[in-house]
Amino acid sequence: MESGRQYDLLVVGGGINGVGIARDAAGRGLSVLLCEQHDLAAHTSSASTKLIHGGLRYLEYGEFKLVRKALQERETLLRAAPHIIRPLRFVMPHMPLLRPAWLIRAGLFLYDHLARRELLPGSRGIDLRQHPAGAPLSNVFKRGFVYSDGWVDDARLVVLNALDAHERGATLLTRTQLVSATRSNGTWHARLKRTDGEAFDVHASAMVNAAGPWVSALSHQALGRDTQHSVRLVKGSHIVTPRLFRHDHAYIFQNPDKRIVFAIPYEHDYTLIGTTDLEYHGDPAQVSITAEETRYLCESINRYFKVPLTPAEVCWSYAGVRPLLGDEMAGEPSALTRDYQLELDALPGAAPLLSVFGGKITTFRKLAEEALDQLCHTLQRPLPAWTAHAPLPGGDIAPTGFERFATHFQQQFAWLPLSLTRRYAHAYGTRAVQVIGQAESIEGLGQAFAPGLYEAELRYLRDTEWACCAQDVLWRRSKLGLHALAAGTLEPLSRAIDAWFAQTTRTTPQKPAPYTGGEP
Structure with missing residues (x-):
């Protein structure tokens, strides 16, 4: 790495938002450097529920704009990477004491029609006594609903965006930390350090803080900047068990605490179950599931399945910290919005800083597009958006092919x-x-x-x-x-x-x- 090199854009963070921004910027012709302190997708972006979805439950919180945006992006991403993203049908057994059937039908109608849908079938009611998805369920469940969303290999989605950015000219440095950065004369002057201790300087006309759970800490400690927005760190944990059912549908289960838990076919021989929502105050790099969370997920499953699941049957688990857009009025973590906010610090004559707060995997491409639209305007570089119809590496396959x-x-x-x-x-x-x-x-x-x-x-x-x-x-x-x-x-x-x-x-x-x- 040549010390002192000048770039148009320095991106800090190798999660899905950071690599998405680097890809978009490189494709517009900007010179880009991305640094990530660990591996690509080392934390939040590899610890998701592996879904590309609109977020059916967000409709209850009135998040119609977010759900519509996510549903539009669901269609776009299914076309961009049909090898790592695939359609998945979800079964929701009806539990009358939690939500009435008319409310679920209304929500699914909105979910089907909030955005144009070409690749996925719509929702419908099913008789669980006849449908294959009813076989593992307790006999008390007679009816249910089925709808469509998408499954994604989340960590590979990050890598493919990074690869596309690289092939379009971006430089990506993993195991490289931003130590400090100052701006003067319209330029960011940044000090980077590799894990082997080597330190070097780079310069950039603009910087993006896409550090995820570390976005606020990076702003305060490395950049010396205060921010208008903040994130609340919410831990989501998952368990993986031997395969609990043989059909190819997933389940979405309602819980008495108004949360939902997914049970998803995983890696052929397993079932992925999650997630929890717990406020988190520790080091995002050291997050792990607790015994209480494991019990909670097992109990959630046991309300529905005939054969009970015990914590002893869990063969693997993982946890991640989601940096959700801060809202002290939201109360429970599950009520926090999954939308994002882009904060642009662009004083006259100063090099701009764009910080990313919140977001979800499904909307990463749109987030990146909006970020680059703002930066290109600020840099007076009118470069057009391009990612909406561009496949990711290996994805030059027909969406249904x-x-x-x-x-x-x-x-x-x-x-x-x-x-x-x-x-x-x-x-x-x-x-x-x-x-x-x-x-x-x-x-x-x-x-x-x-x-x-x-x-x-x-x-x-x-x-x-x-x-x-x-x-x-x-x-x-x-x-x-x-x-x-x-x-x-x-x-x-x-x-x-x-x-x-x-x-x-x-x-x-x-x-x-x-x-x-x-x-x-």
Whole structure:
């Protein structure tokens, strides 16, 4: 990294909002540097419920504008990344004592019609005594409702935005912290430091504070700035259990405390259950689930399923801190808005600072677009928006054509096990050919570290996706860690991968190879 280099934009934060802003800015022709103190998606952006959704329950709080915006973005993102984002049908069993059926029907009608919907089927009522989703449920549930939303591999969504930003000219530095920044003569002068202790200076015409849970701390400590807005830190925890049902629908369960809990098919063999909403006051990097939260999620499930779930059956859990837009009048954390606020500090003659407060994964692209519209106006660089119709890397597939693409890909690499071609197709889309490289057999993929994990993929993740260690590979670039945990091989696998990274050197990424397996 060349110390003293000048950029148009310095983005601080490698979560979904930061990489989305970096991608949009690079695509508009700005020179961009993004720094992230840990790995991409190391915290909040890999600890979500994995949904691209409008937020059905936000209608109860009158958040019609937010829900409409999120529903519009749901459609846009399904088109942009059909390999990592897919439609998912949700079943809501009706519990009359919580919400009357007419209220649910009215909410679902609004949900279907607040925004134009082309890719997803609408909602309808179902007889749970006849529908496959009724089989695991207690016999007291006779009727329910089904509606559509989307599932997303959240950490890969972050990486793909970062990759697109990089390929459009942005520089991304992970494991690099902003130590301090001052502005003078219309320029930000920033001091950055790597985890190895190396420090260097860069300069930028504008800066974005997209530090998520650290947005306020960064403003006060590193930038010496006060902000008009703030965030309330809310912990959301999830548990993962062996698969609780065999159909492909997800559930949305209502609770007596007016919260909802999802139960979602996950990684073929598991069920993902979440989330909680608890005020959090600790270090966002050290968040973890509590035994009480685990019991709460199990009890929420047990109100509905025939076979009770116990905490002893939980095979993995995770927690994240959501930096929700501060509102002291909102009361309970679950009532806090999931909308965002962009705060632009742009005094005459001073380099602008844009800080991001709040937001949710579904609206990241729109947030980035609005951020760049403001910055380009302030910088007097009238550069047009472009991301609304642009696929993410590997996503140049028809929105409803993933199965056709996957079939072509499997035929092209028939020597690969079907389970591996499916995982590659979902994780990398049309970029999967880069993972395989010149290999023409399983042996050509190099050392096998675990079932379905070969050296060729590690090289790709190291050279192209900023992976530096086993944690990056097993828990963010993939969820192979969950399968290794279940098999009792996680610790030796992690040691072997870390040893491989220590012994190898990152190479310069090659230009993307074209997809040749037939029309996606």
